[in-house]
Amino acid sequence: MSLLTLGSVAFDTLESPFGRRERTLGGSGVYASFAASFFTHSALIAAAGDDWLPEYSGLLRARGVDLEGLEIRANTKTSFWSGRYFANMNDRETLQYDGNVMSGDYIPIVPESYRDIEYVLLGNMSPLSGMALLDALHSPKLVVADTMDFYIRTMRDSLMTLLTRVDGLILNDSEAAFLTGIEHSDLRAAQRLLEFGPQFVVVKRGEYGAFWMTKEGEIYVVPAYPTLNVVDPTGAGDSFAGALLGCLAESRDLTPDNIKQALLYATVVASLNIEGFSLERFQFVKRAEIDERAKRFKAMLA
Amino acid sequence: MSLLTLGSVAFDTLESPFGRRERTLGGSGVYASFAASFFTHSALIAAAGDDWLPEYSGLLRARGVDLEGLEIRANTKTSFWSGRYFANMNDRETLQYDGNVMSGDYIPIVPESYRDIEYVLLGNMSPLSGMALLDALHSPKLVVADTMDFYIRTMRDSLMTLLTRVDGLILNDSEAAFLTGIEHSDLRAAQRLLEFGPQFVVVKRGEYGAFWMTKEGEIYVVPAYPTLNVVDPTGAGDSFAGALLGCLAESRDLTPDNIKQALLYATVVASLNIEGFSLERFQFVKRAEIDERAKRFKAMLA
Numbered sequence: 001m002s003l004l005t006l007g008s009v010a011f012d013t014l015e016s017p018f019g020r021r022e023r024t025l026g027g028s029g030v031y032a033s034f035a036a037s038f039f040t041h042s043a044l045i046a047a048a049g050d051d052w053l054p055e056y057s058g059l060l061r062a063r064g065v066d067l068e069g070l071e072i073r074a075n076t077k078t079s080f081w082s083g084r085y086f087a088n089m090n091d092r093e094t095l096q097y098d099g100n101v102m103s104g105d106y107i108p109i110v111p112e113s114y115r116d117i118e119y120v121l122l123g124n125m126s127p128l129s130g131m132a133l134l135d136a137l138h139s140p141k142l143v144v145a146d147t148m149d150f151y152i153r154t155m156r157d158s159l160m161t162l163l164t165r166v167d168g169l170i171l172n173d174s175e176a177a178f179l180t181g182i183e184h185s186d187l188r189a190a191q192r193l194l195e196f197g198p199q200f201v202v203v204k205r206g207e208y209g210a211f212w213m214t215k216e217g218e219i220y221v222v223p224a225y226p227t228l229n230v231v232d233p234t235g236a237g238d239s240f241a242g243a244l245l246g247c248l249a250e251s252r253d254l255t256p257d258n259i260k261q262a263l264l265y266a267t268v269v270a271s272l273n274i275e276g277f278s279l280e281r282f283q284f285v286k287r288a289e290i291d292e293r294a295k296r297f298k299a300m301l302a
Numbered sequence: 303m304s305l306l307t308l309g310s311v312a313f314d315t316l317e318s319p320f321g322r323r324e325r326t327l328g329g330s331g332v333y334a335s336f337a338a339s340f341f342t343h344s345a346l347i348a349a350a351g352d353d354w355l356p357e358y359s360g361l362l363r364a365r366g367v368d369l370e371g372l373e374i375r376a377n378t379k380t381s382f383w384s385g386r387y388f389a390n391m392n393d394r395e396t397l398q399y400d401g402n403v404m405s406g407d408y409i410p411i412v413p414e415s416y417r418d419i420e421y422v423l424l425g426n427m428s429p430l431s432g433m434a435l436l437d438a439l440h441s442p443k444l445v446v447a448d449t450m451d452f453y454i455r456t457m458r459d460s461l462m463t464l465l466t467r468v469d470g471l472i473l474n475d476s477e478a479a480f481l482t483g484i485e486h487s488d489l490r491a492a493q494r495l496l497e498f499g500p501q502f503v504v505v506k507r508g509e510y511g512a513f514w515m516t517k518e519g520e521i522y523v524v525p526a527y528p529t530l531n532v533v534d535p536t537g538a539g540d541s542f543a544g545a546l547l548g549c550l551a552e553s554r555d556l557t558p559d560n561i562k563q564a565l566l567y568a569t570v571v572a573s574l575n576i577e578g579f580s581l582e583r584f585q586f587v588k589r590a591e592i593d594e595r596a597k598r599f600k601a602m603l604a
Contacts, residue, residue, distance in 0.1 A: 088486035184390035187528055208510035209525060222604040223511060223523040226489055256601070264604040299558070301603055302524040302566040 002041040003249040004114055005033040005242060006133050007123025007146075008102045009046045009056070009070065013082035014277060016089065018231045024278040025056045027079060028123035028146065031235030032242030034279065035269045036121070037063045038287050039246035043117060045069035045108045045133065047101045049077035059279055068111045076101040089230045090206050097150075104128065104155060110136040119249035121241060122166070124148045127158040134165055142248065144168035144202075146241050152179050164197040170241050172204050187213070202244070204237050209267065212259055220256065222263040225271035225297050232277040236270045239282070243269035268293045304343040305551040306416055307335040307544060308435050309425025309448075310404045311348045311358070311372065315384035316579060318391065320533045326580040327358045329381060330425035330448065333537030336581065337571045338423070338548030339365045340589050345419060347371035347410045347435065349403045351379035361581055370413045378403040391532045392508050399452075406430065406457060412438040421551035423543060424468070426450045429460040436467055444550065446470035446504075448543045454481050466499040472543050474506050489515070504546070506539050511569060514561055522558065524565040527573035527599050534579040538572045541584070545571035570595045 007029025014021045029046040036042040043066035052072055060067060077100040085092045099106075104126040110133060118141035122130035130145055145166045151159055152175060159179075163169060171179070176189040190201045190213045200214045209223040247262035248254065268290055275281045309331025316323045335346040345368035354374055362369060379402040387394045401408075406428040412435060420443035424432035432447055447468045453461055454477060461481075465471060473481070478491040492503045492515045502516045511525035549564035550556065570592055577583045 185530070187530055191530075205510065208507065211525075211528060219528050219602050220604060221525040221528060221602050223513075223525045226513060226521050226523060228487070228489055228493075260604040267604070298604075300521050300523050302522065302562040302569070302600075 001119065001249045001252060002043055002117045003036045003119045003121060003242075003245050004043045004045065004117040004137075005029055005036060005121045005123055005245075006045045006108060006125055006130060007032050007121070007238065008079050008125060009044075009048050009052075010079035010081055010102075012234060012278065013080075013095075014085075014232055014234055015083070016085040016232050016277075017087055019277065021277045023080075025059060026081060026234060026278060028125065028235070028238040030060065030279075031238035031273065032121055032123045032146075032245075033065045034060060034063055034282060035239035035242030035266075035273065036246030036249070037065050038269065038285075038290055039243065039265070040119075040250040042066065042242075042246060043069060043114055045110065045114065047071045047073055047106060047108070049101045050074050052078050059283055062283070069108070069114055071109050073101050083234070085233060089233055092233070102129075107132045108136075118142065119245060120144070121245045122146065122162075123238060123241065127151060127155055127162040130162050131158070131165065142167050142254075144170055144241070144245055146170045146237070147175060147179075148172075149175055149178055160196060163193075166198050168200045168202065169193055169198040170202040170204065170244070172206070172237065176201075176203050187211075204240060210240070210263065212263060218256070220260050220263055222260075222267050223301070225267050225293070226300070227271045227275065229275050231275055231281070233274045234278070236274050239273040240266045240270040264294055264297060265290065268297055303421065303551045303554060304345060304419045305338045305421045305423060305544075305547050306345045306347065306419040306439075307331055307338060307423045307425055307547075308347045308410060308427055308432060309334050309423070309540065310381050310427060311346075311350050311354075312381035312383055312404075314536060314580065315382075315397075316387075316534055316536060317385070318387040318534050318579075319389055321579065323579045325382075327361060328383060328536060328580060330427065330537075330540040332362065332581075333540035333575065334423055334425045334448075334544030334547075335367045336362060336365055336584060337541035337544030337568075337575065338551070339367050340571065340587075340592055341545065341548035341567070342421075342552040344368065344544075344548060345371060345416055347412065347416065349373045349375055349408060349410070351403045352376050354380050361585055364585070371410070371416055373411050375403050385536070387535060391535055394535070404431075409434045410438075420444065421547060422446070423547045424448065424464075425540060425543065429453060429457055429464040432464050433460070433467065444469050444556075446472055446543070446547055448472045448539070449477060449481075450474075451477055451480055462498060465495075468500050470502045470504065471495060471500045472504040472506065472546070474508070474539065478503075478505050489513075506542060512542070512565065514565060520558070522562050522565055524562075524569050525603070527569050527595070528602070529573045529577065531577050533577055533583070535576045536580070538576050541575040542568045542572040566596055566599060567592065570599055
């Protein structure tokens with residue numbers, strides 16, 4: 001089966017205690033579609049500017065990511081983000097952000113071949129872009145939106161409308177607190193988010209893992225994979241979301257076992273992603289390595 | 303089999319967003335020995351002053367806690383702690399602490415019948431008290447020490463000596479950071495702690511669960527039980543430690559499966575404890591309820 005991901009492609013300039021990279025490949029769509037491709041046919045919708053580097057497309061195609069929906073727009077620039085991580089590798093500071101071609105009013109062009117895809121991940125993007133994509137699809141079966149503080153702050157009304165059109169919402173604990181005003185319990189924040197429309201909410205807890213809560217009150221919990229080798233956390237949440245949805249698109253059924261298996265794999269994929277800058281480590285990951293780490297992780301869990 | 307717990311019995315005055323209690327039953331030894339008693343024969347060593355309330359002993363005896371080692375000293379007062387919890391129920395402020403009869407130089411009197419007990423939990427107590435207990439035991443098989451910031455700050459040298467005499471150390475993530483100076487990763491802090499002597503370290507992550515790390519590099523991870531009903535977190539760490547050691551004393555073998563089972567049960571017991579002030583909820587818990595919640599929890603885990 002297939003997963004369709006809407007998300008940014010970007011140039012990232014990164015600083016962490018482990019080094020620095022200039023204009024390396026990044027963006028929510030890049031990390032998510034790459035992560036999903038380990039599990040299912042993965043198609044990306046995004047736009048780049050005319051400064052885009054074909055070798056970056058090559059990295060995605062080498063993993064089998066379908067880039068028919070990657071539009072290169074003339075006379076525009078690719079999104080750019082630069083940020084710096086602190087010693088704990090969780091806190092970061094954005095130094096510069098230029099949405100450029102994928103700014104808040106970006107309307108995706110949807111290839112005909114994508115319109116029947118049933119599993120859809122709206123990555124960290126403007127809610128307007130997400131709704132425009134949904135309008136163009138024939139019969140999405142499962143739509144999950146990721147979001148971030150930037151859109152909660154600047155486009156709250158559109159985001160709330162989007163939430164009435166998705167099956168699931170995935171976000172960080174700090175974003176859940178920000179969106180609901182409930183600071184003291186991410187479980188209670190998730191309950192409130194479920195009143196906004198989605199059937200389930202997935203709250204990412206950074207170094208502590210994630211949980212999935214449904215409207216019916218079911219909860220699934222996964223701790224983070226205990227890795228000591230965190231080089232660059234950029235895209236951890238995006239690759240988590242991409243792998244999660246990739247697994248679900250392939251299993252096509254939200255049984256508890258499938259959900260838990262997807263959470264386990266998503267955690268493992270995110271842990272592999274953060275062991276190198278950009279796709280430096282991630283590009284060499286094979287499915288067998290994921291399976292092997294998933295097995296080791298499973299053995300660590302109570 | 304048996305677990306011997308050294309830890310305080312105390313009067314606690316508590317404030318949380320859910321209410322206030324005056325001079326209610328508390329203390330690390332109370333919570334830990336009570337929690338252990340669900341799984342094994344549980345014996346407590348502690349001292350109270352002549353203001354001790356016999357009905358508090360009754361609460362422990364009703365659960366089968368062996369109080370032969372509870373000494374009532376004349377002309378002294380029982381330990382007293384008062385504290386206040388903030389809205390997130392994780393951060394708390396100590397308003398008053400009087401060690402009284404169980405101050406830093408407290409030397410426990412060990413009943414003859416306790417000297418052959420092989421499983422030992424040194425609860426949140428002065429390291430000097432812990433070493434005095436170890437000196438009095440014939441052949442302890444597994445000794446685990448809990449600690450807290452107070453003793454790290456005031457008795458660091460004694461604590462370091464104690465660490466060379468224990469098999470395991472159990473502590474909060476913030477205490478692990480404080481004791482090692484490693485702030486940015488509780489996994490790395492645990493690795494450093496293993497250099498201080500113990501064969502394994504258990505780091506408690508509050509609302510995010512705990513992990514167990516061995517000198518050989520094995521790791522077991524458990525998230526917290528997702529409870530929305532946190533009334534009073536006092537004793538969560540102590541009841542976690544007591545249940546953990548109680549399970550291990552009963553299974554008598556540190557196989558991965560036994561360790562993981564013990565972590566699961568310890569998490570569940572701690573989650574039941576914090577649903578009421580003091581032992582108000584805990585005293586009515588039956589083993590069947592623990593088993594039932596453990597089963598539900600297991601079904602939530604990836």
